[in-house]
Amino acid sequence: MPTYAYRCRVCTETFELNRPMSESGAPAKCPAGHTDTVKLLTTVALTGTASRPSSPAPPPPSGGGCCGGGCCCS
């Protein structure tokens, strides 16, 4: 379920709610109970798509290999 961030205009508190997309535009009450809130543009944290490791791990330096000794690096 997506997480939406809101900010309360009364107490300027920011808070997050987990709610279905169909209710993303519905009024959200801040933790203090105010209803004068605005939805913030946030990066929706959908599991699996936001952060995926894109950099493959570099090969570990193998000491004692051919290139380590400089025999093939002319």
Ligand SMILES: [Zn+2]
């Ligand atoms: Zn509030």
